[in-house]
Amino acid sequence: MNLPSRARAGLNGVARELNRQPTVEKPRRQWVDDVVAWCRQQDIDLGMRLSSQALRFDTELLAQIDSVLASAHLAPLGRSLSGLTSSAQAKEGVEEDKATRESPRARRVLVSFPPQPTAGLANEPRAIRDVDVMGLKLSAFSALIQVENLDSFYEFSLENPALSGYSNPLVVYRGDSHYGGGFALLAEAWRKTRRAHIYAGDFDVKGVTLALDSNATHLLLPTIEWLTQNATPLHMPAEQFPYQRRLRKHLAALPSAHPLGDYLTLLLEKQRGLKQQWFGGEMLCVGLR
Numbered sequence: 001m002n003l004p005s006r007a008r009a010g011l012n013g014v015a016r017e018l019n020r021q022p023t024v025e026k027p028r029r030q031w032v033d034d035v036v037a038w039c040r041q042q043d044i045d046l047g048m049r050l051s052s053q054a055l056r057f058d059t060e061l062l063a064q065i066d067s068v069l070a071s072a073h074l075a076p077l078g079r080s081l082s083g084l085t086s087s088a089q090a091k092e093g094v095e096e097d098k099a100t101r102e103s104p105r106a107r108r109v110l111v112s113f114p115p116q117p118t119a120g121l122a123n124e125p126r127a128i129r130d131v132d133v134m135g136l137k138l139s140a141f142s143a144l145i146q147v148e149n150l151d152s153f154y155e156f157s158l159e160n161p162a163l164s165g166y167s168n169p170l171v172v173y174r175g176d177s178h179y180g181g182g183f184a185l186l187a188e189a190w191r192k193t194r195r196a197h198i199y200a201g202d203f204d205v206k207g208v209t210l211a212l213d214s215n216a217t218h219l220l221l222p223t224i225e226w227l228t229q230n231a232t233p234l235h236m237p238a239e240q241f242p243y244q245r246r247l248r249k250h251l252a253a254l255p256s257a258h259p260l261g262d263y264l265t266l267l268l269e270k271q272r273g274l275k276q277q278w279f280g281g282e283m284l285c286v287g288l289r
Contacts, residue, residue: 004031008077010032011062025055026057044064049061107133107182109186110172111136111171114127133185142195143166145163145220146172146187148174150173161283166196172186199218202274203267203279204267204274205241212288217289218285222282224263224266231270236267250264251264254289260287
């Protein structure tokens with residue numbers, strides 16, 4: 001009974017064309033054959049409209065299709081289900097298009113807030129919440145802190161002198177297959193605020209590259225002196241080698257006295273890095289550009 005999604009998309013295009021001309025003829029491609037099969041299943045007589053080569057559409061045929069859709073409580077033509085959540089699709093009818101629906105986490109991010117006592121729940125240093133990006137009032141936050149690793153995110157503390165200049169920063173998990181899409185939306189919206197975006201993640205080639213891709217303005221890192229003593233080749237995975245070319249270009253474009261230069265030299269020339277969980281000593285916010 002469901003109208004295949006590609007057939008619906010094709011019919012929506014035909015409906016737009018019929019606003020400009022009385023008939024529209026389409027060759028027998030896959031979506032047209034889907035329409036033909038669906039019409040036969042619903043006892044819609046195509047008659048002389050159908051040939052071995054093409055199907056001719058007119059307003060009468062689309063009206064018949066819409067009538068069947070309405071009687072089956074399915075979304076009418078012209079109402080795309082693509083990109084809608086399941087609940088939004090439900091408002092259009094009983095039809096569900098899982099292939100094109102918006103993922104339930106498409107706009108969700110994990111955020112770390114100050115403690116928020118909740119009855120029946122033990123007090124925790126930070127309150128972790130799954131929130132809709134669209135519900136965040138960005139003007140309430142002075143900086144965005146993007147934490148790369150989930151375990152570090154859960155343990156992240158703002159009791160750090162390097163962050164003392166930022167009041168009420170927004171601490172967010174970078175995301176993965178579950179939350180990556182939501183963070184991408186947040187990062188783009190945050191970029192437009194022109195406020196600090198601090199990347200707290202691994203000191204390795206991939207980590208710095210992810211920070212650049214997120215339009216971060218700073219890296220939260222130990223001092224170069226501490227890293228020089230503690231960084232190790234063991235934390236420089238071989239699979240990250242392809243990312244080095246981009247960072248070498250970035251290093252070459254930095255001013256000669258830029259603080260990031262020594263960090264990138266340690267990564268690229270000494271081939272030494274350090275995972276976020278091993279950081280220690282005094283921390284700094286190092287400009288990325």
